[in-house]
Amino acid sequence: MTVYKLIARQFNGMLNEDHYSKDNSLLHTCNNEVLLTFIFAQVIQNMWQGLDIFLAVVEHGSFSKAAGALDVSTSHVSRQIQQLESRLGTVLLQRTTRSIKLTEEGLAYAAKLKDIQNALLDANNELQGVQHTPKGPIRITGAGDFVANRVAPVIVKFCQLYPEVNVHIDFNARNVDLVEDGFDLAIRFGRLQDSRLIARKLSTRYMKLLASPAYLEKAPPLITPQDLSQHNCLIAISNRWRFRNGEDVDEIKVSGNWRSNNPQAILHACRSGLGIAHLAEDIAEQSLASGELVSLLDDYQVNDNASWLVYPRKDLIPLRVRLLIDFLLLHTK
Template sequence: MVIFMLVWQGLEEFFQVVEQGSFTKAAKELDVSTSHISRQLTQLESRLGTRLINRTTRKISLTDAGHQYIISLKNIRQALSDATDHLQGTQQAPQGLIRITGAGDFVSKQVAPVLAQFMKRYPQVSIEMNFSARNVNLIEEGVDLAIRFGRMQDSNLIARPLCARHMSLVATPTYLNDHGIPTTPEDLIKYNCLVAITNRWRFNIDGKIKEIKVQGNWRSNNPDAIKQACMTDLGIAYLAKDLVQPQVDSGQLVYLLDDYQVNDNANWLVYPKKDLIPHRVRLLIDFLLVHFSEN
């Protein structure tokens, strides 16, 4: 017990200095003196045999060792919280915060309504939805779930497919009348291509997957912005088929090079590998998987 207390000594002070950004604010948060914070950190660094924080008169900054240590400590603290949540959650109605990140039309129009249904069933659960196109580090930033699109490669995460999402090339009849119709993927280098996630578009050519590097004068990480630019006759877009199907049906857009399309993309539900997942998060994972498997 004494050894455990000694190991834990100074960690809360270290947490608060990092989170608050200064010794003074950390002392105020913990209701102790600044000298107490400084003394605890000095003793912690002495026990570890390494400096964790660079101290200057104006600001503090983490050393490389300090950065790695705070990540590990956050994981430990999260694991303790998860263990408590899991035990309590299996014995009572789920409650607490679930943090989710994702972006795009699929998340806002198809995932968000399902989250609302989940909260109606479990009213003591809170959801924080961050619509960010940034590839958030789930573990470092304490995010429970992410909705991502494409092909998953990160072995530190669990990825469960929600639904397949086929890609398509589209352009307006006016743009094609003015510039001609591409007959092979290689022809795309001659056209103004509207770039969303990447300018390397994948095609099935002679049974092999090949990337074509395209270029154009319009780029956005928002698929709807790409679609709107395409509909104003600006160029050729590479978008999810469900996003442009209404405009194709109405004749505003035309599919191109369908025979070359690669259909191995999907929308994924992604979350960190953990021995214990909070009960409320596990319930939401199952809720989403069942919903999309049935629809």
């Protein structure tokens, strides 16, 4: 038996005896170079087995969410991860009953795999005749100071890098339907529930409870979050504010005579002494430094607000959109 037959037999089930029998021989109909190319392709396929699932778990942060995104069972995801770790001889993910966390080896491995995945996507795009220089429209929806001050400048740099891409940013406080309204990307905050969308975290916005010295002079004492029931609270999207003290989390329902979905309007009302605001630290940075506002309940961790880059779940994302997604994830702070 030749070395090619010995190699082929390592792939149990890929080539059965019929394939290299005397009358129906794969080796008979193909030269050695073709067979080696076939075997190499099978090796690559075997090597990639489980890696897409591992990357999905890393992206979504749990086995169940990765299973939902890939339309497979959670047990299948768990089994593939175990087999991958067994093949590699190392633990990639630390599991607890409540969460998973990348090990140091898993973090480094995921970063390398992402580079390989992007390189493969680029190669596929070139093979399919997609131009390497992206061009065409990208529609984005979002609202607020974070989009205007943190996201938009990054997109400006992207447009300078790729001048043939045309970007339209729609500043709309309403959560539009990306699929129905034809948007490529959205910037959203807080909890996301639409299973048709993929969400990638852009940043974590650290929240502060704020008031002006003038308001505090005439207001009742504020010692614990429960005392907020006695205060005029300036409300943005939600009238339920969450606080953490050690392991305990309190959700306080607040009320007040001022409500707006514009953080600058809330900031102005707070500086004017109207009430207590729950705002991102970066929005109030200058007012805190000047003493116009002071931070409250610092012994309690105010619930932080994540910002998310959201896009429709599609089999094929245009190159220009994929490049912008990667660019935003890399450069948005």
